[in-house]
Amino acid sequence: MPCVQSLVADFNSLSTIYQYLIGAVCFVVLSVALNVIKQLPPFKSRNSPPLVFHVFPFIGSTISYGMDPYKFMFDNRSKYGDVFTFILLGRRMTVALGPKGNDLILNGKLSQVSAEEAYTHLTTPVFGKDVVYDVPNSVLMEQKKFVKFGLSAENLRMYVDMIADETLKFLNRDNAFSAYQNKDPNGGDFHCFQTMSEITILTASRTLQGKEVRDGLDKSFADMYHDLDGGFTPLNFMFPNLPLPSYKRRDIAQQKMSDFYGDIVRRRRAEGSVDYDMIASLMECKYKDGRALNDREIAHIMIALLMAGQHTSSATSSWALFHLGDKPDVVEALYQEQVEKFGREDGTLNPLTLEEMRECPILNSVIKETLRLHPPIHSIMRKVISDIPVPQSLSAPSEKDSYVIPQGNFVIACPGVSAVDPLIWNDAQEFAPSRWTTQSQEQELAEKDDKGETVDYGFGAISKGTSSPYQPFGAGRHRCIGEQFAYLQLSTIIATFIREMTLETKGGVPPQDYTSMIVLPQPGSRLHYKRRT
Numbered sequence: 001m002p003c004v005q006s007l008v009a010d011f012n013s014l015s016t017i018y019q020y021l022i023g024a025v026c027f028v029v030l031s032v033a034l035n036v037i038k039q040l041p042p043f044k045s046r047n048s049p050p051l052v053f054h055v056f057p058f059i060g061s062t063i064s065y066g067m068d069p070y071k072f073m074f075d076n077r078s079k080y081g082d083v084f085t086f087i088l089l090g091r092r093m094t095v096a097l098g099p100k101g102n103d104l105i106l107n108g109k110l111s112q113v114s115a116e117e118a119y120t121h122l123t124t125p126v127f128g129k130d131v132v133y134d135v136p137n138s139v140l141m142e143q144k145k146f147v148k149f150g151l152s153a154e155n156l157r158m159y160v161d162m163i164a165d166e167t168l169k170f171l172n173r174d175n176a177f178s179a180y181q182n183k184d185p186n187g188g189d190f191h192c193f194q195t196m197s198e199i200t201i202l203t204a205s206r207t208l209q210g211k212e213v214r215d216g217l218d219k220s221f222a223d224m225y226h227d228l229d230g231g232f233t234p235l236n237f238m239f240p241n242l243p244l245p246s247y248k249r250r251d252i253a254q255q256k257m258s259d260f261y262g263d264i265v266r267r268r269r270a271e272g273s274v275d276y277d278m279i280a281s282l283m284e285c286k287y288k289d290g291r292a293l294n295d296r297e298i299a300h301i302m303i304a305l306l307m308a309g310q311h312t313s314s315a316t317s318s319w320a321l322f323h324l325g326d327k328p329d330v331v332e333a334l335y336q337e338q339v340e341k342f343g344r345e346d347g348t349l350n351p352l353t354l355e356e357m358r359e360c361p362i363l364n365s366v367i368k369e370t371l372r373l374h375p376p377i378h379s380i381m382r383k384v385i386s387d388i389p390v391p392q393s394l395s396a397p398s399e400k401d402s403y404v405i406p407q408g409n410f411v412i413a414c415p416g417v418s419a420v421d422p423l424i425w426n427d428a429q430e431f432a433p434s435r436w437t438t439q440s441q442e443q444e445l446a447e448k449d450d451k452g453e454t455v456d457y458g459f460g461a462i463s464k465g466t467s468s469p470y471q472p473f474g475a476g477r478h479r480c481i482g483e484q485f486a487y488l489q490l491s492t493i494i495a496t497f498i499r500e501m502t503l504e505t506k507g508g509v510p511p512q513d514y515t516s517m518i519v520l521p522q523p524g525s526r527l528h529y530k531r532r533t
């Protein structure tokens with residue numbers, strides 16, 4: 001009898017499971033059907049930008065956008081035009097492409113678009129309170145002014161030697177460069193992005209971040225940084241708080257890092273030390289109302305700068321080295337430029353300097369071209385806080401044919417699309433630094449804004465950036481303030497590598513990987529080097 005009872009019980013539970021399963025399948029089929037019907041012509045809203053066709057509600061276009069955002073943008077531009085909406089994990093994202101689309105979003109009115117509302121859930125747990133997107137925009141503008149003040153030409157000038165020194169020391173001690181150290185004529189291989197990440201944090205800490213951070217890198221700072229960085233991923237962007245170990249590690253690391261910088265500030269105040277880094281500069285800064293930055297604000301601005309510069313710069317130097325490894329003629333031209341500019345009679349080279357590097361057209365064009373093909377940030381987002389009317393055709397606007405991007409949507413600018421648009425650039429996908437040194441039409445177009453009107457949002461005059469197809473540092477009130485430091489860091493690191501070695505890719509430039517917040521070379525990609533004799 002017990003046997004029969006258990007059989008009946010099994011049957012009952014099985015039939016319950018089947019009922020649930022059938023219910024779930026019906027629910028999915030019904031929601032898919034309703035979702036598809038809503039997108040058919042009679043039900044489409046004429047007033048809103050076209051919606052990218054998708055089968056599954058909530059998931060929408062998440063997979064195709066996430067796998068290759070550029071392919072997604074170009075494919076959909078050809079179907080829907082410059083302005084369209086897609087679904088990203090339940091959120092409605094409206095894209096505006098081309099120079100006019102970039103302008104619409106990056107120079108959007110404060111009353112219409114908000115960066116704080118788009119980013120604060122990602123950045124505040126990492127940077128900490130009272131800075132960047134955790135404060136009103138007017139306060140962020142003041143904080144950006146303070147940082148710009150710390151990036152004075154005088155400080156930048158001093159950083160060149162330090163960056164070159166850290167890079168050389170790295171080459172002389174890291175295991176991947178044993179063939180360099182032993183002058184092995186066969187050369188060796190290195191994991192490019194990992195190497196560049198290490199050199200970037202070493203050089204940024206030696207210069208901007210200060211000696212305490214540089215010393216801490218050999219100790220606990222590196223672990224804290226690692227845990228904090230683990231909280232700066234697309235998952236954190238989509239889900240600000242999940243009960244996962246990485247979220248917990250992020251919060252612990254933020255607290256420790258904040259205390260670490262706070263202690264530096266207190267110690268320096270007590271000792272009255274004189275330094276030439278960003279902490280020293282921030283300690284001198286006062287808001288318009290006369291209030292000085294407090295220790296926490298300084299700590300959190302320093303964390304924000306660390307995070308803002310680290311992946312952007314290490315990705316850019318990695319891409320630059322990969323392209324150089326693929327173009328031996330450009331490496332040779334770069335080396336000859338170094339010899340011409342810095343060569344001594346005895347055949348050795350003078351140390352790099354800020355002013356002379358700024359006068360190295362090939363070096364600068366290599367960086368510029370790298371940022372054209374690989375701007376580290378592929379999608380710049382804002383939340384729409386009041387309806388935005390937008391012409392159906394951005395290139396031929398007409399008042400009667402306009403859409404409304406509704407409040408609550410997100411908007412995405414994608415300057416990387418106009419930077420590789422074949423309608424604008426010759427051989428758009430080709431790495432050709434010479435396009436920036438010869439007087440080409442596209443160069444004129446890209447640099448038009450530099451000669452045009454400027455605007456000051458509170459952190460110094462910047463070009464309006466309204467018509468350039470080339471904007472790797474963004475535009476408008478949220479434009480990057482780290483550009484000069486980034487150029488200096490990148491030029492010094494690249495020039496130091498080129499002075500010391502030749503480079504070669506095995507199997508070409510690796511494909512782009514979009515799985516993190518920044519566009520990186522496919523994980524594990526390596527470069528071959530040979531030491532110059």
Ligand code: HEM
Binds near residue numbers: 115308474483
């Ligand atoms: C190759 C290197 C870099 C690239 C391509 C880059 C790119 C960008 C872009 C596209 C933006 C605009 C973001 C938006 O509009 O939402 C931005 C903003 C910013 N960047 Fe950079 N960046 C780089 C390096 C740096 C460095 C080294 C620092 C710090 C020293 C830095 C600090 C900032 C800050 C503070 C903002 C302002 C954020 C805002 O106002 O909302 N960046 N950057």
